[in-house]
Amino acid sequence: xxxxxxxxxxxxxxxxxxxxxxxxxxxxxxxxxxxxxxxxxxxxxxxxxxxxxxxxxxxxxxxxxxxxxxxxxxxxxxxxxxxxxxxxxxxxxxxxxxxxxxxxxxxxxxxxxxxxxxxxxxxxxxxxxxxxxxxxxxxxxxxxxxxxxxxxxxxxxxxxxxxxxxxxxxxxxxxxxxxxxxxxxxxxxxxxxxxxxxxxxxxxxxxxxxxxxxxxxxxxxxxxxxxxxxxxxxxxxxxxxxxxxxxxxxxxxxxxxxxxxxxxxxxxxxxxxxxxxxxxxxxxxxxxxxxxxxxxxxxxxxxxxxxxxxxxxxxxxxxxxxxxxxxxxxxxxxxxxxxxxxxxxxxxxxxxxxxxxxxxxxxxxxxxxxxxxxxxxxxxxxxxxxxxxxxxxxxxxxxx
Numbered sequence: 001x002x003x004x005x006x007x008x009x010x011x012x013x014x015x016x017x018x019x020x021x022x023x024x025x026x027x028x029x030x031x032x033x034x035x036x037x038x039x040x041x042x043x044x045x046x047x048x049x050x051x052x053x054x055x056x057x058x059x060x061x062x063x064x065x066x067x068x069x070x071x072x073x074x075x076x077x078x079x080x081x082x083x084x085x086x087x088x089x090x091x092x093x094x095x096x097x098x099x100x101x102x103x104x105x106x107x108x109x110x111x112x113x114x115x116x117x118x119x120x121x122x123x124x125x126x127x128x129x130x131x132x133x134x135x136x137x138x139x140x141x142x143x144x145x146x147x148x149x150x151x152x153x154x155x156x157x158x159x160x161x162x163x164x165x166x167x168x169x170x171x172x173x174x175x176x177x178x179x180x181x182x183x184x185x186x187x188x189x190x191x192x193x194x195x196x197x198x199x200x201x202x203x204x205x206x207x208x209x210x211x212x213x214x215x216x217x218x219x220x221x222x223x224x225x226x227x228x229x230x231x232x233x234x235x236x237x238x239x240x241x242x243x244x245x246x247x248x249x250x251x252x253x254x255x256x257x258x259x260x261x262x263x264x265x266x267x268x269x270x271x272x273x274x275x276x277x278x279x280x281x282x283x284x285x286x287x288x289x290x291x292x293x294x295x296x297x298x299x300x301x302x303x304x305x306x307x308x309x310x311x312x313x314x315x316x317x318x319x320x321x322x323x324x325x326x327x328x329x330x331x332x333x334x335x336x337x338x339x340x341x342x343x344x345x346x347x348x349x350x351x352x353x354x355x356x357x358x359x360x361x362x363x364x365x366x367x368x369x370x371x372x373x374x375x376x377x378x379x380x381x382x383x384x385x386x387x388x389x390x391x392x393x394x395x396x397x398x399x400x
Contacts, residue, residue, distance in 0.1 A: 017140060019191060024133050025150040026188035031092075031125055032151035034181035036158030037174060038099070040255050043238040044248060045171045049106040053371075057360020059115050060235045061353040066119035068349040074124040084128050085189060091124040092186050096179035103172045132192055149263060154181075156259035163252025210339055215330045215396075218385035220346045223323065225382030226286045228351020229293060229375040230316055232359050240368045246302040257309035265310075265317030272318070278326045279390035285318035286383050293376035297369045323347075 046056045074091075078084045098118045105111060133147045158181070165173035210216055238251045246254070273281040292311050324340060331339040355378060359371045389395065 020136060020193065021140075021142075021147070023188045023191035024136055024147050027129055027185050027192065028133065028147060028151040029154040030181045030185035030188065031129055031154070033154035033158040034096075034178045034185070036155035036255070036259075037162040037177035037181060039234050040159045041162055041166060041171075041174050041238055041248075041251065043235055044166055045102065045174055047239065048171045049111075051108060051111075053360040053363030053368075055108050055360070056235070057357040057363075059111060060232070060356035060360070062112070062115050063119040063122065064231075064349040064351075064353040064356075066116060067123040068345050070120050071123050071127060075127060078128060078131070084131060085192065087124065088128045088132075088189060089186055091121045091128070092182045092189070094121045095125065096182040099175045099178050099182075102175050136192075152259055152263055156256045159255035159259070160252035163249050163255075167248045207342070210331060210335060210342065213331060215389055216327070216339065218389050219323075219326060219330070220343060222282075222286070222382045222385040222389075223343060223347035224351040224354075225378045226289060226319070226351075227323075227347035228353075228355040229378045229382075230289065230319075231348060231352035232355035232375065233293075235356055236359055236363075236368065236371055239363075240296065240372060241302065241305070243368050244299050244302055244305070246305075250302060250306070254306055254309065257306065258312040261310045261313030262317035262320065265313035266321040269318045269321035273322055273325070277390075278322050278329065279386065279395075281318055281322045282326060283383065283386050283390060285315050285322070286379060286386060289315040289319070290376050290379035290383065293372050293379055297373040297376060299369055 043056065046059070051059075074087065078087055095118060098114060098121065101114055102111070105114065130148075136142075137147060158177070162174060162177045165177060237254070238248075241251050241254060242248070269281060272284075288311060292315060296305070323343070327339050327343050355375065359374060362374050363371045
C-alpha cells in the first residue's frame with residue numbers, strides 16, 4: 001500500500017511539473033509572438049501616417065529609455081509585495097489595451113504620449129516572465145534555455161504571419177495580433193505557480209567595484225555599439241527591405257529565417273567558444289555584424305538578403321550565446337546579477353536608444369542605405385574594445 005501511494009504521489013508530481021512546463025512555454029511563446037508582431041513591422045504603421053525618420057527614431061528610443069528608468073521599479077514592487085503573477089497579468093492586459101489605441105491616432109504628439117505609457121507597462125513583461133521561468137528551472141533542475149527557446153519560436157512565426165495579415169488587411173493588423181497574443185499569454189500565466197522568489201537586483205549595488213574592472217567596462221562599451229545596432233535593425237529593417245524592392249510578406253519571411261537561424265548557431269557557439277575562447281567568438285560575431293550592415297548599405301537584391309539569412313545566426317546567435325557567459329566569467333560572483341543588469345541596460349537600453357535616434361536622423365538626410373552604413377560604422381567601433389580585451393593590454397594572462 002505505501003508503495004502504491006508513493007507511486008501515485010510521484011505520478012501527480014510528474015503531471016504537475018509537465019503542466020507548469022507547458023504553461024511557461026506557452027507564456028514565452030505568446031509574449032514573444034506579440035513582440036514579433038509589433039516591433040519588426042511597426043515601421044509600416046509609421047510609414048502609413050507619414051512620419052519622418054527623425055520622428056520614427058525618437059519614438060523608437062522611448063522604450064529603451066523608459067525601460068532603464070521603470071524596469072527596476074517593477075522589480076521593487078514584485079520583491080516588496082511578492083506579487084509577480086498579479087503584476088504580470090496587469091502589465092499584459094494594459095499593454096494589450098494601450099496597443100489597440102494606436103489604431104485610433106495618427107498625430108505624432110499622440111503617438112509619442114501613447115508609446116511612453118505603452119513602454120511603462122511593456123517593459124515589465126520580460127523581467128517578470130524570466131523570473132517565473134528561472135524559478136521553475138532552478139527548482140526542477142532543468143535548462144532555462146529550453147523554456148526561453150519558445151520565445152524565439154513565437155517571435156519568428158509572428159513576423160511571418162503578421163506580415164501576411166498586414167498585406168491582406170492593413171497596418172492595424174499589427175496591433176490586433178499583438179493584443180491578441182498578450183491576452184492568450186494571460187491564459188497560460190494562470191497555470192504558473194508564483195512562489196515568491198526574489199527577481200531583481202539593485203543596479204547600483206556594487207557599481208563602484210564593477211567600473212574598476214577594465215575587461216568588464218570595455219565589454220560594456222562594445223555592447224553599446226554592437227548590440228545597439230542589432231536592436232535598431234529590428235525597427236529599420238522593414239523600411240530598408242521595401243526600399244530594395246521587397247514586400248511586406250517578404251519582411252515576415254526574412255525575419256522568420258533570421259530568427260530561426262539563431263538557435264542552431266547558439267548551440268554551435270558553445271563548442272566554438274570552448275575551442276577558441278569567448279573573446280574570439282564574440283569578435284567573430286561582431287565582425288560578421290559589421291560586414292552585414294555595410295553590405296546592406298550597398299543595396300543587394302532581396303534574393304541575396306534572404307539567401308544569406310544565416311548571417312544573423314552567426315552574428316546575433318554567437319553574440320547572445322557568449323555575452324552573458326563573458327560577463328559571468330569577468331565579474332565577481334557576488335555582483336554577477338548586477339553586472340548582467342547593467343550590461344542589458346547599456347546594450348539593449350542606451351545603445352538601442354542612440355542607434356534608433358541617430359539612424360532616423362541619418363535616414364531623413366541621406367536615406368535608409370546611409371542608416372545601415374551608420375550601423376556598420378557603429379559596430380566597427382564596438383570591435384575596438386573587443387580587440388583590446390583579446391589582444392591588447394587587458395587580455396587574460398592565460399590566453400594563448
